[in-house]
Amino acid sequence: MMTCEQFIDHLLDFDEGDLPSETDRLCREHSALCKQCADYLDSYQKTVAVGKAAFKSDSHGSEPAADTVDNQRPSAMESYELPEELVQSILTAAGAVR
Amino acid sequence: MDSARTSSSVGPAQPDLAVLSDEQTLVADLKAGDPAAYERLVRVYGGRMLQVARRFLDEEDARDALQEALVSAWKSIDRFDGQSKVSTWLHRIVVNASLMRLRKKNTKIEKATEALEPLLPKYLEDGHRADPGSGWTETPEQLLGRQEVRALVRRSILDLPESYRTVLLLRDIEGLSGKETAEAMDLTVSAVKVRLHRARQALREILADHLAEGA
Ligand SMILES: [Zn+2]
Secondary structure (H helix, E strand, O other): OOOHHHHHHOHHHHHOOOOOHHHHHHHHHHHHHOHHHHHHHHHHHHHHHHHHHHOOOOOOOOOHHHOOOOOOOHHHHOOOOOOHHHHHHHHHHOOOOO | OOHHHHHHHOOOOOOOHHHHHHHHHHHHHHHOOOHHHHHHHHHHHHHHHHHHHHHHOOHHHHHHHHHHHHHHHHHOHHHOOOOOOHHHHHHHHHHHHHHHHHHHHOOOHHHHHHHHHHHOOOEOOOOOEOOOOOOOOOOHHHHHOOHHHHHHHHHHHHOOOHHHHHHHHHHHHOOOOHHHHHHHHOOOHHHHHHHHHHHHHHHHHHHHHHHOOOO
C-alpha cells in the first residue's frame, strides 16, 4: 500500500483526475483504508473550494475586499470607486485628457 | 455613476444584456479614440481592476499596475476583437501588468519556501502524518456563509509567501490554466503544479487551525 506521504504528494493530480490509472487506483485504495488521508483529502478539497469562492461577491452583492474584518490591509477597505487623483493620473498617462 | 454595480462584471460574472450593449458602445467610442470613452472605461472598470492588482501587490505598486494596464488597454483597443467581454479582457490585462511588476521586484523563491515549510505536513519514518488533526465537519457552502470565514480565507491567501500566493491566485482565483500560469510566471507546468499544491496545503493548514472539528 501507498504511504500517507505518497498519497498526499499525489493529491493535486488525484483530485483533478490527472493520475495514470494504476496510481489513481492506489490512491483510491489508500483513501478508502486511511481515515486520516480521507479527512485530509476532504479538507484539501474544501480549502480549494472556499479559496476559489472567497474573492467573489457574496449573494448580497457586497464587495468582498471591502469588509471591516480585514483590517490588516487597510487599503482593502476602500470602496470600488477610484480616488480622483488616481483617475486623473491615469487619464494624463494615456494622453487622453479632455 | 453606479460604478460599483457596473464594474462588478470584471472577472467571471453573469452576462447582462444591458451591460453588453453598453460595452459595444464603449468599445466603438474607444476605437474612435474618444477620450471621454476612456474616462468612462477608467471610472467604470478601474475600481474592480485595482482590487485584482491589490491581491498581487502592495497599494503603491497596485496603483502603478492599474495605470499601466489601463494605458495599455487604451493603446491596444484596436486589438480587442469583441470575442470576450471588456471586463474579461481588462481582467487579463491587469493580471499581466501585476505580474510584470512582481517580476521587477524579483523576490527570492528560497525564502518563500522556507517561510512555507512549517505549514506543510510532517511525516513519521513510516510515511504516516505526524500531526494528523481532525476532519472538517462543515461543507464549503456552510463555511462560505460565514463572513468571518470568507475574510479569514482571503487574508490567509494574501499572507502566503509571494511566489506561492501568486500561483494560487492565478490558478484558483483568477482562473488561469496551468499552462497559462506557467507562461505568465516563466515557470514549467510541473513547477506551477508543485507550487500550487504546496500553497493549497499551507492554506489548508492555516484554515485547519480555525475550521477543524474542535479547533
Ligand atoms: Zn494515509
